[in-house]
Amino acid sequence: MRIKCPYCGERALEEFTYRGDATVKRPQSLEPEAREAWVDYVYFRDNPAGLHKEHWHHSAGCHAWLVVTRNITTHEIVAVEFASGAIAP
Numbered sequence: 001m002r003i004k005c006p007y008c009g010e011r012a013l014e015e016f017t018y019r020g021d022a023t024v025k026r027p028q029s030l031e032p033e034a035r036e037a038w039v040d041y042v043y044f045r046d047n048p049a050g051l052h053k054e055h056w057h058h059s060a061g062c063h064a065w066l067v068v069t070r071n072i073t074t075h076e077i078v079a080v081e082f083a084s085g086a087i088a089p
């Protein structure tokens, strides 16, 4: 698998570090009522077939954090964008 970094171009997978699901949002509240949301955030992930958004770090390259939209059944990458939402140069 190869990932096309918006800064560096297409690079080998070995240059990147997988961080996890890019759709998971950290709960805002620290109140006891938010306990279930925190347990879900820390311990549970969906395992869908098909398209999935993932965080990847270009750790052996430009150190950009990326959101990669990948079909986890075929490994086809359909989109790569900066995690910050910045526009590629």
Ligand SMILES: [Zn+2]
Pocket (backbone or CB within 6 Å): 005, 006, 007, 008, 009, 058, 061, 062, 063, 064
């Ligand atoms: Zn890069």
